[in-house]
Amino acid sequence: MNFIGGIIDGVLLGGYYAMIACGLSFMFGVMRIINLAHGALAIVAAFGLWIIADRWEYDPFLALIIVLPVMGVIGWVLQRGVLERSARSGELIPILSTFGLAIVLENGLFEYFGADVRSLAPYVGSLSYDSFDIGGSYIGELAILTFVAAILLLGGLQLFLTYTPLGRQIRATAEDPDTVELVGVNSRFVNSVAAAIALVTVGLAGLFLGLRTNFDPYSGSLQLIFAFEAAVIGGTGSLWGTLRGGIVLGVAQTLGANIHPEGFLLAGHGVFLLILVGRLYISGPTLQTFLRSKIGGVFRAS
Amino acid sequence: MPLDSKITIQRWTGLSVGVAVAVAAVFVILVVGPSFLSGTALDRLTVLFIYVCLAAMWNALAGYGGMISAGQQAFFGLGGYLAIRLSEWGVEPYLALVAAALLAGLAALPISAIVLRLRAGEFAIGMWVVAEVVRLLVNLDPIIQGDTGRSLIALSAFDAAQRRDFTYWIALGSMSVMLAVIFFMLRSRLGSSIQAIRDNEEAAASVGVKVAATKRIIFMTAAVGCALAGGLWLATFTTFQPRSFFSIQWSAYMIFMVLVGGIGRFEGPILGAIIFFFIELWFGSAGVWYLIVLGLTALVFSLFLPKGIWGYVEDRFHVLLLPVGYRVRT
Numbered sequence: 001m002n003f004i005g006g007i008i009d010g011v012l013l014g015g016y017y018a019m020i021a022c023g024l025s026f027m028f029g030v031m032r033i034i035n036l037a038h039g040a041l042a043i044v045a046a047f048g049l050w051i052i053a054d055r056w057e058y059d060p061f062l063a064l065i066i067v068l069p070v071m072g073v074i075g076w077v078l079q080r081g082v083l084e085r086s087a088r089s090g091e092l093i094p095i096l097s098t099f100g101l102a103i104v105l106e107n108g109l110f111e112y113f114g115a116d117v118r119s120l121a122p123y124v125g126s127l128s129y130d131s132f133d134i135g136g137s138y139i140g141e142l143a144i145l146t147f148v149a150a151i152l153l154l155g156g157l158q159l160f161l162t163y164t165p166l167g168r169q170i171r172a173t174a175e176d177p178d179t180v181e182l183v184g185v186n187s188r189f190v191n192s193v194a195a196a197i198a199l200v201t202v203g204l205a206g207l208f209l210g211l212r213t214n215f216d217p218y219s220g221s222l223q224l225i226f227a228f229e230a231a232v233i234g235g236t237g238s239l240w241g242t243l244r245g246g247i248v249l250g251v252a253q254t255l256g257a258n259i260h261p262e263g264f265l266l267a268g269h270g271v272f273l274l275i276l277v278g279r280l281y282i283s284g285p286t287l288q289t290f291l292r293s294k295i296g297g298v299f300r301a302s
Numbered sequence: 303m304p305l306d307s308k309i310t311i312q313r314w315t316g317l318s319v320g321v322a323v324a325v326a327a328v329f330v331i332l333v334v335g336p337s338f339l340s341g342t343a344l345d346r347l348t349v350l351f352i353y354v355c356l357a358a359m360w361n362a363l364a365g366y367g368g369m370i371s372a373g374q375q376a377f378f379g380l381g382g383y384l385a386i387r388l389s390e391w392g393v394e395p396y397l398a399l400v401a402a403a404l405l406a407g408l409a410a411l412p413i414s415a416i417v418l419r420l421r422a423g424e425f426a427i428g429m430w431v432v433a434e435v436v437r438l439l440v441n442l443d444p445i446i447q448g449d450t451g452r453s454l455i456a457l458s459a460f461d462a463a464q465r466r467d468f469t470y471w472i473a474l475g476s477m478s479v480m481l482a483v484i485f486f487m488l489r490s491r492l493g494s495s496i497q498a499i500r501d502n503e504e505a506a507a508s509v510g511v512k513v514a515a516t517k518r519i520i521f522m523t524a525a526v527g528c529a530l531a532g533g534l535w536l537a538t539f540t541t542f543q544p545r546s547f548f549s550i551q552w553s554a555y556m557i558f559m560v561l562v563g564g565i566g567r568f569e570g571p572i573l574g575a576i577i578f579f580f581i582e583l584w585f586g587s588a589g590v591w592y593l594i595v596l597g598l599t600a601l602v603f604s605l606f607l608p609k610g611i612w613g614y615v616e617d618r619f620h621v622l623l624l625p626v627g628y629r630v631r632t
Contacts, residue, residue, distance in 0.1 A: 033423070034422070086604050089604075092370050092422060095370045100597045101601055103600070225427065225430060228427045273431070276428075280416070
């Protein structure tokens with residue numbers, strides 16, 4: 001096999017994982033909720049883009065102008081209608097409500113779109129298979145574009161959180177939602193904005209998912225798992241941790257795929273479990289405190 | 303209330319003693335079921351017993367232990383797979399089914415070392431990853447032939463009626479044993495410990511509850527129960543296919559049954575399983591719409607009736623049918 005090529009592919013694949021992980025990790029950081037419908041929502045976005053591209057022949061990149069705001073609205077409604085209410089019954093109930101939502105979304109998509117696999121690749125010309133020849137190994141243009149987009153997304157989010165008033169309010173609410181109320185921040189509003197932002201990133205991830213690979217109504221659960229793995233592997237320090245985590249996951253998967261047909265998934269899950277064990281038993285605290293410190297790190301960094 | 307008034311701690315009420323007697327009577331009638339029930343009725347009851355077992359296990363984990371798992375299909379599938387594996391090595395099929403469940407319980411030990419350190423949502427997805435890993439590993443075994451799957455061939459040694467009766471009895475036995483295990487576990491000191499952990503892990507640890515050991519016992523018990531259910535599912539439908547046995551749908555069913563019946567109530571999952579059983583019987587053929595309605599019901603219950611039907615009834619009418627808690631009487 002081409003070892004170097006595998007690593008480069010894996011690193012670039014990590015860009016996609018960072019993109020899908022950052023919304024999950026952002027939501028967890030601010031609302032302390034792990035949204036089990038995260039993957040299903042990315043598929044909703046992908047189908048949204050697909051239908052616009054297929055029916056009205058818009059370029060999927062252009063279709064983002066419609067889909068991203070819609071995803072933002074979905075995020076807002078999700079927060080107000082589901083997350084906020086279920087979080088009142090304790091930290092376990094949002095897991096159940098978002099799981100229920102994921103089942104509704106997946107099967108709703110299946111009812112409407114059927115079992116056919118779809119892809120956004122046919123609507124972007126030759127982008128999905130064009131590649132650069134770098135010293136004998138071919139690197140896909142789309143993979144590089146995805147990676148660059150991930151960096152822009154993470155960087156943009158970081159700048160937003162660091163320098164804008166709203167960003168500061170989000171960071172403060174993540175620290176302590178009750179105390180921020182005392183200084184005049186409407187934490188309910190801030191949480192809804194954060195959910196909307198998270199879902200916009202999910203929409204973007206949906207685009208690159210659809211360009212990169214085939215998807216069907218049930219593809220979401222695997223995306224949720226990848227997002228979770230990348231976020232956990234990511235490590236402490238900054239939002240860029242999700243990029244690191246995504247890269248580790250992507251490299252493990254592409255190298256694993258070269259060893260055995262099942263190796264893609266097994267190597268990814270394996271690296272995730274290994275890092276998890278290492279972190280749990282070496283650093284001591286539960287993952288919750290670990291993830292909190294990570295998110296805290298994101299927001300304090302600057 | 304003056305301090306010197308007589309306070310007694312009540313565990314059984316008159317009603318619950320009556321219910322316990324009724325449960326025993328129902329059990330005896332079910333045991334002799336094959337002598338008067340039709341084949342179809344026996345098959346359906348077997349499925350119901352499997353559902354009750356699954357729901358009770360999921361409730362023990364989530365309702366009492368605070369561990370919401372999206373990956374109990376790991377053990378359901380493992381129970382089915384190990385039963386096939388043991389049977390291929392020459393173990394008598396029904397024995398293989400029980401042995402497989404115990405082995406799956408053992409496999410839960412190393413798994414618990416990783417996942418029990420995770421909290422809430424992380425545990426839920428962590429278990430999902432575990433289920434995926436177990437599925438991929440099982441797929442590596444050549445006898446499974448990838449997604450084609452494998453049948454429990456040894457069962458063909460029995461004629462159809464005999465097989466139906468055996469499976470029915472083992473399902474009834476498994477369900478009863480697992481329910482009894484959970485019932486007495488929850489009534490014991492362990493029951494108080496696990497609920498204390500669910501409500502606040504740090505506080506529980508600070509008053510001397512052995513957090514890790516307690517969670518591990520519940521986790522392993524639930525693994526055995528789910529694996530038994532998987533083995534019985536295999537005995538009922540004879541073919542093991544990794545995709546269907548390790549499907550996330552099993553978690554969806556368990557969540558539905560427990561959430562609708564009443565999470566954290568002993569009676570809840572039994573009620574939920576019966577409701578689910580009839581919904582499936584009547585609407586299961588509706589395919590995708592049936593799944594949409596299941597998901598929607600789970601969503602609506604989690605938002606508006608998070609204690610489920612039995613939780614509502616219990617709060618409203620203060621009835622305890624099968625008491626696992628304590629009641630203060632003055």
